[in-house]
Amino acid sequence: MGAAYFSVGGLELVSVSIVYTVHPPPPAFSSSSYRAGYNPASEVPSPAEMEPDRPIGYGAFGVVWSVTDPRDGRKVALKKMPNVFQNLVSCKRVFRELRMLCFFKHDNVLSALDILQPPQIDCFEEIYVITELMQSDLHKVIVSPQPLTTDHIKVFLYQILRGLKYLHSAGILHRDIKPGNLLVNSNCLLKICDFGLARVEEPDPSRHMTQEVVTQYYRAPEVLMGCRHYGSAIDVWSVGCIFAELLGRRILFQAQSPIQQLDLITDLLGTPPLSALASACEGARAHILRGPHKPPSLSVLYMLSDGATHEAVHLLCRMLVFDPAKRISGSDALSHPYLDEGRLRYHTCMCQCCYSVPSGRVYTRDFEPVAERPFSHSYENSLLSVWQGKELIHRFITEHQQGKRVPLCINPQSAAFKTFIR
Numbered sequence: 001m002g003a004a005y006f007s008v009g010g011l012e013l014v015s016v017s018i019v020y021t022v023h024p025p026p027p028a029f030s031s032s033s034y035r036a037g038y039n040p041a042s043e044v045p046s047p048a049e050m051e052p053d054r055p056i057g058y059g060a061f062g063v064v065w066s067v068t069d070p071r072d073g074r075k076v077a078l079k080k081m082p083n084v085f086q087n088l089v090s091c092k093r094v095f096r097e098l099r100m101l102c103f104f105k106h107d108n109v110l111s112a113l114d115i116l117q118p119p120q121i122d123c124f125e126e127i128y129v130i131t132e133l134m135q136s137d138l139h140k141v142i143v144s145p146q147p148l149t150t151d152h153i154k155v156f157l158y159q160i161l162r163g164l165k166y167l168h169s170a171g172i173l174h175r176d177i178k179p180g181n182l183l184v185n186s187n188c189l190l191k192i193c194d195f196g197l198a199r200v201e202e203p204d205p206s207r208h209m210t211q212e213v214v215t216q217y218y219r220a221p222e223v224l225m226g227c228r229h230y231g232s233a234i235d236v237w238s239v240g241c242i243f244a245e246l247l248g249r250r251i252l253f254q255a256q257s258p259i260q261q262l263d264l265i266t267d268l269l270g271t272p273p274l275s276a277l278a279s280a281c282e283g284a285r286a287h288i289l290r291g292p293h294k295p296p297s298l299s300v301l302y303m304l305s306d307g308a309t310h311e312a313v314h315l316l317c318r319m320l321v322f323d324p325a326k327r328i329s330g331s332d333a334l335s336h337p338y339l340d341e342g343r344l345r346y347h348t349c350m351c352q353c354c355y356s357v358p359s360g361r362v363y364t365r366d367f368e369p370v371a372e373r374p375f376s377h378s379y380e381n382s383l384l385s386v387w388q389g390k391e392l393i394h395r396f397i398t399e400h401q402q403g404k405r406v407p408l409c410i411n412p413q414s415a416a417f418k419t420f421i422r
């Protein structure tokens with residue numbers, strides 16, 4: 001399969017899609033080969049008919065609800081950012097996330113469609129952001145019984161890396177890439193979400209960065225070893241773990257503690273060379289050197305599934321490199337031949353950047369665009385107090401809304417709101 005799905009003009013291309021189910025999520029997951037048993041009339045309601053307003057998820061910080069936009073009846077996601085003004089740290093973090101959501105312009109990165117109108121500044125405590133509503137996420141898809149073909153995996157991995165290349169080109173580290181933060185839609189469109197832990201890359205290697213990042217299973221070895229400075233390679237490691245999880249449908253490194261997490265990694269990759277331990281903290285280095293010398297056992301990756309072809313394992317082994325300096329970049333990973341079919345499929349029937357004319361498909365000149373400019377965080381240094389932050393965020397939201405649609409605000413009398421604030 002795979003190549004047989006494609007024809008030159010794209011006319012015979014069968015799109016991979018997740019079909020909506022009425023209730024409950026995650027949606028059924030389909031490709032042409034599995035569509036025979038479906039009754040489309042009963043299984044594809046319009047999203048608006050699906051469900052009343054309800055909570056759909058919890059990010060690192062904040063709650064997400066599925067709601068209806070009263071201006072056009074469209075189902076959208078509403079995210080509440082609570083406890084914004086508790087202290088200066090949370091104030092900075094939320095303002096950073098808000099600015100990022102408004103900065104992003106990429107189909108594989110979730111962005112803000114709107115921000116609810118804040119009350120007068122004295123009553124301003126919470127921020128509500130509206131984003132596009134996605135049907136599911138990769139975690140739900142992986143643990144569901146729905147079939148996950150090589151074509152699905154290729155088109156998902158392509159989009160993850162395409163979004164990541166954009167983020168990294170803007171100088172942003174996501175720092176919490178995991179299946180639950182990769183939203184997927186009915187047509188397999190994928191968007192990276194949850195920027196609660198994201199930050200701008202630190203160019204100065206002498207500056208310390210927090211170790212409290214990335215869900216443990218997806219945490220890169222340099223973070224597990226207490227490295228004081230890290231870069232975009234930590235996100236690529238997470239993507240490698242997710243790639244293996246898509247192939248094997250189980251978590252690649254599922255440990256009980258950070259030390260055991262490191263042990264599982266060295267079981268697979270072998271004992272790292274001393275050069276890869278240079279930035280590790282004393283305890284981590286001692287732990288690795290004290291243990292037995294382990295040979296690499298990468299051949300077990302071929303046993304993840306039938307989809308673990310030579311090409312797949314080759315790319316996987318370029319992402320799961322212990323030394324971040326030798327790990328492939330997100331941008332270079334996109335050039336790997338394993339992703340050629342995913343690129344073709346994405347740009348033949350899923351993207352917004354190419355279009356069809358009677359004589360065929362007109363492809364964009366740049367399949368994986370970078371950000372127009374780096375994300376600026378210079379304002380953060382001038383943020384010195386919670387009150388000043390409150391004023392700044394209030395002004396940012398008000399300015400962001402100017403000249404746009406009729407502003408929305410929360411109706412505190414609504415029944416849904418009362419459960420929402422809990």
Ligand SMILES: [Zn+2]
Nearest residue numbers: 347351353354
């Ligand atoms: Zn395109």
